[in-house]
Amino acid sequence: MSTTSFWQRHRIVAAMLRLIKVTVSLAAVGLLLGSAAAMAVYFYFAYDLPNIQSMRDYQPPLASEVYADDGTKIGEFWTECRFFVPLNDVPKHLIQAFLASEDTRFFEHYGIDIQGIIRALWEDLKAGGIVQGGSTITQQITRSILLSRERKVGRKIREAILATRLERNLNKEQILTLYLNQIFLGNRSYGVKAAARNYFHKPLAGLTIAEAAMLAGLSRAPSMDDPTQDPTRAKTRQLYVLERMRDAGFISRGEWDQAQREVLTVHVAGIDKDWNAQYLPWFVEHVRRLLVATYGDTKVNSGGLQIYTTANLAMGHAAERALQWGLERVDKRQGWRGPLERLPPDRIKPYSHQVHLEVVRWGCAGRLHLPRQPEDDRCEQGETPIEEGKIYRSVVTDLSGANVEISVGHNQGFIRPAGFQWAKPWSNLYVGYDDAAYVRDPKGRFGPGDVIEVRKGAAEGEYLLVQTPKVQGALFSMETHTGHVKAMAGGYAFEYGKNEYDRTHQALRQPGSSIKGIIYAAALDKGYRYDTSILDSPVAYRVGLRTIWSPKNYGGGFAGNTSFQDDITYSRNVPTVKIAHSVGLHYLTGFMRKLGLTSPIDKYLSMALGANGVYLNEMVNAYATYPNHGARPMQVYILRITEPGGAILEEHRLPPTPESPAVQQYQKGAAPTAMNTALWEAAQPWIAKDGLQLDPEELSVLYGGAIPDGYTITPQTAYLMVRLLEGVVERGTGTRVKVLGKPVAGKTGTTNDETDTWFIGFVPDLAAGVWVGFDTIQPIGRGEQGGRTAAPIFLEYMKEATKEWEAKKFLPPEGFPVAKIASLPGGSAIYWTGGTQPEAGAIGIAEHQIIDRAVDFFEEDLEGNSGASVPAPRPSRGGTGEGGAPSEF
Numbered sequence: 001m002s003t004t005s006f007w008q009r010h011r012i013v014a015a016m017l018r019l020i021k022v023t024v025s026l027a028a029v030g031l032l033l034g035s036a037a038a039m040a041v042y043f044y045f046a047y048d049l050p051n052i053q054s055m056r057d058y059q060p061p062l063a064s065e066v067y068a069d070d071g072t073k074i075g076e077f078w079t080e081c082r083f084f085v086p087l088n089d090v091p092k093h094l095i096q097a098f099l100a101s102e103d104t105r106f107f108e109h110y111g112i113d114i115q116g117i118i119r120a121l122w123e124d125l126k127a128g129g130i131v132q133g134g135s136t137i138t139q140q141i142t143r144s145i146l147l148s149r150e151r152k153v154g155r156k157i158r159e160a161i162l163a164t165r166l167e168r169n170l171n172k173e174q175i176l177t178l179y180l181n182q183i184f185l186g187n188r189s190y191g192v193k194a195a196a197r198n199y200f201h202k203p204l205a206g207l208t209i210a211e212a213a214m215l216a217g218l219s220r221a222p223s224m225d226d227p228t229q230d231p232t233r234a235k236t237r238q239l240y241v242l243e244r245m246r247d248a249g250f251i252s253r254g255e256w257d258q259a260q261r262e263v264l265t266v267h268v269a270g271i272d273k274d275w276n277a278q279y280l281p282w283f284v285e286h287v288r289r290l291l292v293a294t295y296g297d298t299k300v301n302s303g304g305l306q307i308y309t310t311a312n313l314a315m316g317h318a319a320e321r322a323l324q325w326g327l328e329r330v331d332k333r334q335g336w337r338g339p340l341e342r343l344p345p346d347r348i349k350p351y352s353h354q355v356h357l358e359v360v361r362w363g364c365a366g367r368l369h370l371p372r373q374p375e376d377d378r379c380e381q382g383e384t385p386i387e388e389g390k391i392y393r394s395v396v397t398d399l400s401g402a403n404v405e406i407s408v409g410h411n412q413g414f415i416r417p418a419g420f421q422w423a424k425p426w427s428n429l430y431v432g433y434d435d436a437a438y439v440r441d442p443k444g445r446f447g448p449g450d451v452i453e454v455r456k457g458a459a460e461g462e463y464l465l466v467q468t469p470k471v472q473g474a475l476f477s478m479e480t481h482t483g484h485v486k487a488m489a490g491g492y493a494f495e496y497g498k499n500e501y502d503r504t505h506q507a508l509r510q511p512g513s514s515i516k517g518i519i520y521a522a523a524l525d526k527g528y529r530y531d532t533s534i535l536d537s538p539v540a541y542r543v544g545l546r547t548i549w550s551p552k553n554y555g556g557g558f559a560g561n562t563s564f565q566d567d568i569t570y571s572r573n574v575p576t577v578k579i580a581h582s583v584g585l586h587y588l589t590g591f592m593r594k595l596g597l598t599s600p601i602d603k604y605l606s607m608a609l610g611a612n613g614v615y616l617n618e619m620v621n622a623y624a625t626y627p628n629h630g631a632r633p634m635q636v637y638i639l640r641i642t643e644p645g646g647a648i649l650e651e652h653r654l655p656p657t658p659e660s661p662a663v664q665q666y667q668k669g670a671a672p673t674a675m676n677t678a679l680w681e682a683a684q685p686w687i688a689k690d691g692l693q694l695d696p697e698e699l700s701v702l703y704g705g706a707i708p709d710g711y712t713i714t715p716q717t718a719y720l721m722v723r724l725l726e727g728v729v730e731r732g733t734g735t736r737v738k739v740l741g742k743p744v745a746g747k748t749g750t751t752n753d754e755t756d757t758w759f760i761g762f763v764p765d766l767a768a769g770v771w772v773g774f775d776t777i778q779p780i781g782r783g784e785q786g787g788r789t790a791a792p793i794f795l796e797y798m799k800e801a802t803k804e805w806e807a808k809k810f811l812p813p814e815g816f817p818v819a820k821i822a823s824l825p826g827g828s829a830i831y832w833t834g835g836t837q838p839e840a841g842a843i844g845i846a847e848h849q850i851i852d853r854a855v856d857f858f859e860e861d862l863e864g865n866s867g868a869s870v871p872a873p874r875p876s877r878g879g880t881g882e883g884g885a886p887s888e889f
Contacts, residue, residue, distance in 0.1 A: 058178055060080075060082060060084075060181065060182055060190075061078070061079060061080045061082060061190075061301075061302035062078075062082050062083065062084055062302065062303065062304025062644060063076050063077065063078035063080075063081055063082055063083055063194070063272070063304065064076065064077040064078065064291075064300055064301065064302075064303055064304060064305035064306070064307060065083075065305070065306055065307065066276075066284050066287060066307045066309060067306070067307065067308050067309060068279075068280070068309060068311045068312060068313050068316075069309065069310055069311060069312050069484075069486075069639075070312075070313065071308075072279075072313055073279075074276070074279035074280050074283075074284055074309075074311060074313065075272075075275075075276045075279065075280070075281075075284035075287070075288075075307075076272045076275055076276065077272055077288055077291075077300050077301050077305075078272050078301055078302070079301045079302055080190045080302070081188045081189055081190055081194045081198065081269070081272070082181065082190035082191045082193075082194055083191065083193040083194055083197075084181050084191070084193075084304065084644060085180070085181060085191070085192065085193040085204065086177065087173055087176060087177045087180070089204065089205075090180055090192060090204060091204055091205060091207060091212065093207075093209050093212050093250070093251070094180075094192060094204065094207055094212040094215065094216070095176065095180070096212075096245060096248070096250035096251075097209075097212040097213050097215070097216035097241055097245060097250075098137070098179070098180070098216045098219065099137075099248070099250075100216070100241060100244035100245040100247075100248045100250055101213075101216040101217060101219060101220075101240075101241045101244055102135075102136075102137055102140065102216070102219055102220075103136045103137040104244075104248050106136065106137050106172065106176070107172050109136060110167050111136060111138045111139070111163045111164060111166070111167040112136060112139070112163070113136050136163075137175065137176065137179050138163045138166055138167055138175055138179075139159060139163050140179065140183065140219070141163075141166065141175065141178050141179050141182055141183075142158075142159045142160075142162040142163045142166065143159055144182045144183055144184065145162065145182065166178075180192045181193075183219055184222050185215060185218045185219065185222050186218050186222035186223055186225070186226035186228075186229070187199055187226055187228055187268065187269045188269045188270075188271070189269065192204060192215060195215050195218070196211075196215070198267065198269035199211075199214070199215065199227070199228075199266050199267060199269075200264075200265070200266065200267070201267055208259070208262060209242075209245075209251060209255055209258075209259045210238070210242070210258075210259040210260075210262035210264060211264060213238045213241040213242045213245065213259060214227065214234065214237075214238045214241075214264060214266075214370075216241050217234070217237035217238045217240065217241045218234075218237070220237075225237045227264075227266045227370055228266060228267075228268045231370050231371075234370065235370050235371060238370075239260060242256055242259050242260060243256070263369055263370070263371065264369065264370040265369055266369075266370060268361070271496070273285075273496040274496065277494060277496065279313065279316075280311050280313065280316040280317075280487075281494040282320075282488050282489055282490040282491075282494055282502055282504070283309070283311045283316060283485070283487070283488050283637075284311075285494075285500060285502065286488065286490075286502060286504075286505060286637065287307065287309060287637055287638060288300065290637060290638065291305075291307070291638075291641075303643065303644075304643070304644040305641050305642070305643060305649065306641065306642045306643075307638060307640075307641050308638070308639045308640045308641070309637055309638055309639060310479075310484035310485050310486060310636055310637055310638075310639060311485070311486065311487070311637075312486040312487060314800075314801075315477060315486045315487040315800075315801045316486070316487045316488070316489075318487065318797055318800035318801050319475045319477060319487035319488065319489045319768075319797050319801075320489045321796075321800070322475065322489075322793050322794075322796035322797035322800065323473050323474070323475045323489045323491075323492065323770070323793055323797075324492060324493070325793070325796055326473065326770075326772070326789075326790075326792055326793030326796065327469040327471055327472070327473050327492050327772065327793075328466065328469055329792070330469065330471050330772060330780065330781070330784060330789055331467060331469035331470065331471055332422050332467075333781060333783075333784075334471075334780075334781040335423070335424045335425050336422075336423035336424065336425065336445070336465075336467060337467060337470075338445070339396075339446070339447075339450035339451050339452050340393065340451040340452065340453070341450075341451045342447060342449050342450050342451070343395060343449040343450075343451060344449060345448070345449065347449075348395050348397065348407070348449055351395060351451070352395055352407045352408075352409055352410065353409075353410070355384070355392070355393050355394075355408070355409045356384045356409035356410045359384050359385060359386075359392070359409055360384070360385065381410075382410065383409075383410055383411055384408060384409030384410045384411050386408065386409075386411065386456050387456070388456055389455065389456075390455065390456075391453050391454070391455055391466055391468060392408050392409070392453070392454055392455070393408075393451055393452075393453060393454075394406040394407060394408040394413070394451070394452055394453070394454045394463065395407050395449065395450070395451055395452075396446050396447065396448055396449065396450040396452060397412075397448065398448070399446060399447075399448065402416075402417065403415060403416055403417070404420060404446055404465075406452070406454065406463060408454060408463065411461075412461065413454075413461045413462065413463045414461060414462060414463070415454065415457075415462075415463050415464065415465055416457075416462065419457060419462070419463065419464040419465055420446075420464075420465040422465070423445065423465055425445075452465060452467075453465070453466050453467050453468060454466060468492070469492055470774065471772065471773065471774055471780055472491050472492060472503060472772075472773065472774060472775055473489075473491070473492065473503070473770065473771060473772040473773070473790075473793065474488075474489060474490050474491065474502075474503035474504045474507065474616050474770070474771050475487070475488065475489045475504070475768065475769070475770050475793060475794075475797060476488045476504040476616050476617045476620050476768065476769050477620070477766060477767065477768035477769075477797065477801065478620060478621065478624060478633070478635060478766075478767055478768075479633070479765060479766060479767075480624045480627045480628045480633060480762055480764065480765055480766060480767050481628055481633065481765060482633060482636065482654060483621075483624075483633030483634045483635050483636045484636050485617075485635055485636065485637050486766070486801075487768075487797075487801070488502075488504045488617075489504070490502035490503050490504050490505070490506075491503055501775070503616065503771065503775075504615075504616045504617050505615060505616075505617050506615075507615070507616070507771070507775075508599055508613035508614070508615060509613055509614065509616075509756050509771060509773060510610050510611060510612070510613055510614075510751045510755075510756055511610040511614045511619060511749050511751075511756070511758055512609070512610040512748075512749035512750045512751040512756060512757070512758055512786065513571045513573075513576075513609065513610060513733075513747065513748060513749045513750060513758075513786070514610065514619065514747050514748065514749030514758040514759070514760050514786065515607070515608070515609070515610040515612075515614070515749070516568055516571065516576055516608070516609075516610075516747060516749075517568075517622075517623055517721070517725060517747040517760060518591065518592055518595055518597075518622055519576060519579065519580060519588065519608050520564070520568045520576075520579070520721070520724060521591070521595075521626075521713065521717060521720075521721045521826070522583060522587065522588050522591035522592075523564070523579045523583050523826075524717050524720055524721070524825055524826030524829065525591070525701050525702075525713065525714075525717055525825070525826035525827070525828040525829055525832070526582075526583045526587070526701060526825075526826075526829060526832050526834070527825045527826075527829045527832050527834070528564050528579065528583075528825060528826075529564060529822065529823055529824060529825050530563065530564055530565040530720075530724075530821065530822040530823070530824075531563055531564070531565070531822045531823060532563065532564040533561055533562070533563060533564075534561075534562055534563070534564060534567060534575040534578060534579070535560065535561055535562070535575075535578075536553070536558045536559040536560060536561075536562045536567070536572055536574050536575050537558050537560065537574070538550065538558065538574075539551070539574060539577070539578060541577075541581065541605060549605070549606075551573050551574050551577045551605075551606075551609070552573065552574070553572055553573045553574055554571070554573065554750075558574065559572065562575055564579075565724060565727065565822075567579075568724050568725075568727075568728065568732075568747075569724070569727045569728055569731060569732035569733075570732050570733065571728075571732065571733045571747075571748065573609055576608050576609065577605055577606075577608050577609065579608070580605055580607070580608030581605060584698070585603040585604070585605070585607065586603060586690075586692045586693050586694055586698075587694060587698050587701075587702070588603075588607065588608070589601050589603055589607075589690050589692060590683065590686070590687065590690075590692050590694060590698070590702050591702060592622075593683065593686040593690070594632075594679060594682070594683060594702060594703075594712055594713075595621075595622040595625060595632060595712060595713075596618050596621045596622050596632055597614055597618050597619075597622065598615075598618060599612065599613050599614050599615060599618070600612065600613070601690065603690075610749060610751060616769050616770075616771050617635065617769075619758075619760050619769050620760060620767050620768065620769040621633070621635055621767075623725075623746075623747075623760045623761070623762060623767055623769070624762060624767040625712055625713065625718060626718045626719075626721045626722045626725065626745075626762070627718075627722060627745075627762050627763075627764050627765075627767070627810060628718070629711070629715040629718050629719070629813050630707070630708075630711045630712055630713040630714055630715045630717060630718035630827075631710055631711045631712060632712040634655075636652050638650065638652060639651070639652050640652070655710070656710075672704065672705030672706055673700075673705065674704075674705045675699075675700075675703050675704060675705060676703055676704060676705055676707045676708075676709065676711075677709075678709065678710075679702070679703040679707060679712065680703040683702070683703055697831050697832055697833060697834070700828070700831035701828045701829070701831045701832055702828070704828060704831050706827055706828050706830055706831065707827070707828060713826070713827070713828070714826065714827025714828055715813035715816070715827065716813070716816060716824065716826060716827035717826035717827045717828065718813075719810075719812050719813055719816055720821070720824060720826060722745055722810045723745075723810075723821065725745035725746055725747055725761070726743065726744070726745040726810065728745070728746060728747050728748070729744055729745055729746055729761070733747075733748040733785075733786065733787045734746050734747065734748050734759065734761070734786075734787055734791055735787070736787055736788070736791045736792055736795060737759070737761060737791050737794060737795050737798075739795065740763075740795055740798055740799060740802075741807065742763055742802065742805070742807040742808070743763065743764065743807065743808065743809050743810055744761060744762070744763050744798070745761055745762055745810070746759055746760055746761020746762065746791075746794065747759070747760055747761070748785065748786030748787045748790070748791060749786045749790075750784075750785040750786045753779045754779050754780050754781065754782070754783075754784045754785065755773055755774070755777055755778060755779055755780065756771065756772075756773040757771070757772045757773065757780065757784055757785055757786045757788075757789040757790045758770065758771050758772075758786050758790050759786050759787070759790040759791040759793070759794045761794055761798075763798065763802060763805075763808070764808045764809070764810055764811075765805075765808070766798070766801060766802065768794055768797055768798060768801075769794075770790040770791075770793045770794045770797075771790065772784075772789050772790050772793070
């Protein structure tokens with residue numbers, strides 16, 4: 001070998017080595033860069049993925065559930081209707097249905113199933129379209145958790161990363177649990193428990209094989225395969241799943257054959273408020289507002305809370321029925337407003353069919369059958385299902401006979417004369433309607449094509465003329481000793497999106513004479529007694545420099561010398577104003593505050609007759625203080641709230657029972673000098689906010705140590721008020737309530753022009769209040785007063801709510817000298833040395849020009865001046881009181 005050849009080979013080898021080194025270096029750099037890029041891609045797509053390392057990390061949005069006092073479920077709050085269920089509670093055939101439909105090799109692969117992908121491609125080729133997906137259950141979970149079905153590379157990368165994490169951190173049973181709770185199945189259903197409830201109105205344990213196959217078939221395309229949207233597609237998909245279950249050996253051929261032929265009944269799901277409307281919607285929506293104010297929307301609607309409340313189903317339904325009954329009676333007394341509309345002949349049949357479709361909605365009562373059954377055709381084309389008690393629109397078709405002939409959807413019916421004779425003209429305002437014509441021809445107010453509202457009558461095909469009241473009302477009820485709120489009805493009917501306004505808590509209305517139930521309690525604590533004499537005579541108070549306000553009794557007239565007891569019994573206005581003037585408006589304001597009234601209080605003399613607006617629930621709470629021996633019960637709606645893991649989020653415990661409410665007979669000057677600490681501290685913000693000017697004696701009367709710890713007023717004052725309010729029912733303005741047949745007490749209230757009517761009352765263990773009026777300020781109608789309008793609703797509710805209760809007397813507190821009741825003042829009067837001066841502050845009528853509009857509270861100052869010693873009455877409507885007028889009985 002020549003030297004030249006050697007060096008040539010050496011250079012070649014050296015070049016090759018350099019090339020290898022460069023190649024290796026480049027490869028190393030490339031690998032490093034690739035790894036870095038891969039890590040960058042991983043971290044870019046994985047940084048915000050859910051870190052599910054155990055089942056505790058799986059926290060999907062869950063529906064919160066609300067329960068009544070007996071454990072009955074009465075409400076749900078959700079944005080996604082999902083109820084978590086452990087795998088052990090899922091029927092075996094439902095699990096098998098999903099495995100057969102989506103991933104038969106679920107327990108064999110590690111998150112990605114190559115065989116499954118090939119099988120899916122083959123099945124799709126045979127079918128000429130997509131009938132199977134290649135995604136495993138693990139991949140479907142990741143897609144659901146990522147909340148995206150977009151076909152992008154980024155989503156696929158994130159899906160793969162999360163699927164890997166799931167398979168690494170969880171076992172197969174845990175992954176299956178996630179899947180069955182996470183998956184969306186259409187019809188507002190997230191997870192299998194919600195789907196069983198929404199589609200079939202069943203618990204999971206009650207599902208048949210056919211129903212399980214229907215649910216499993218929805219996982220691929222829940223919106224398109226939803227049986228309530230496309231029954232044909234849904235049935236096809238169900239049959240495919242049943243075939244897969246048979247081929248996988250999950251079911252026998254006999255079970256497969258039976259399941260194919262099974263007729264399924266499916267239902268259309270509404271939102272959570274639709275579900276709640278079946279039970280106690282007013283109460284449940286108030287609980288929602290309370291919880292949202294405390295915990296926020298997300299926690300309430302997605303936190304899976306278990307909420308145990310004080311609501312009583314029977315009492316709640318009794319409240320709703322009583323209010324509806326009473327409002328319809330009031331509305332009828334004011335007359336008929338005429339037809340809703342008048343249809344031309346060619347529109348009568350289409351209109352009736354539309355009414356039918358609205359009644360049956362999707363299928364009969366919101367259900368369909370798969371496969372379609374003859375009854376589905378009968379449902380759409382046959383008779384309209386009519387329920388007892390519901391109001392339906394109908395069309396007048398014939399007036400030639402004695403009855404009014406109508407069509408109600410697809411049904412033909414009639415209204416007898418007795419069923420429409422109440423329909424006198426509404427306030428005689430409708431053109432062409434007059435009483436004389438009504439007497440001659442009651443049917444004359446109807447015409448063919450008139451759309452009228454009816455309710456099912458007693459006989460076959462018989463209906464009664466009704467109309468949905470425009471007047472509104474509210475009823476609120478609570479236990480007197482525990483404060484547990486048992487029932488509330490915030491209006492005539494709860495309608496989602498239309499009528500959710502809760503008039504028990506949200507309507508600020510003038511209470512009229514029902515406020516006297518607080519005014520007279522305040523007077524007792526300033527020394528007034530049952531036998532205190534008050535002159536019911538004309539009186540006037542200076543309002544401005546030249547303006548005089550002269551209160552009047554309802555119906556005019558004066559009773560002369562009267563007693564304190566009779567003045568509240570017969571709801572006399574003039575003596576009440578004199579009492580208010582003598583005890584002081586600042587003192588009255590402080591008394592109202594400690595009884596729980598939180599609405600704005602303008603300190604005018606007319607406040608004694610109910611000129612300031614109040615909330616119904618607060619008035620009931622104030623009155624409940626009396627049968628509870630003077631301890632004002634705090635209103636309780638929620639007893640306990642637990643989180644999904646069972647931890648207690650909130651729990652109400654009754655406060656310690658106050659010491660025995662024995663009456664303490666203190667001698668003048670010997671009463672405790674210390675304040676009732678709880679009352680005194682609670683009063684400080686109100687004293688400052690209301691600008692109250694109270695002398696030391698008034699402070700002691702309101703908050704002194706003579707009031708036992710845990711009490712709001714003394715037991716003596718409370719029992720005196722119980723007996724006074726019993727007298728209102730026994731012989732005063734509330735006598736309609738006597739027929740309850742049990743000891744009952746209460747007070748009526750009516751405002752100017754009969755715009756608001758009230759009755760607040762109680763039996764020993766239960767208090768309730770009723771308000772009736774229009775949402776906009778306008779008269780209810782002639783003769784509508786608290787005793788006639790609101791009290792019957794209270795009575796109707798109490799009869800039902802207490803029907804199983806034995807009659808129970810109002811017991812006096814220990815040590816109460818019943819024999820001396822007529823001469824006893826309130827228990828806190830021991831601090832008061834000023835006596836009772838009901839005429840103080842009045843002026844002689846003859847000395848001044850009097851501006852008088854009977855019972856109106858507010859009079860404009862002639863000179864536009866102010867600054868008189870007595871504050872001007874509040875510029876608003878005011879309460880008249882009932883004054884013992886015959887119509888009030």
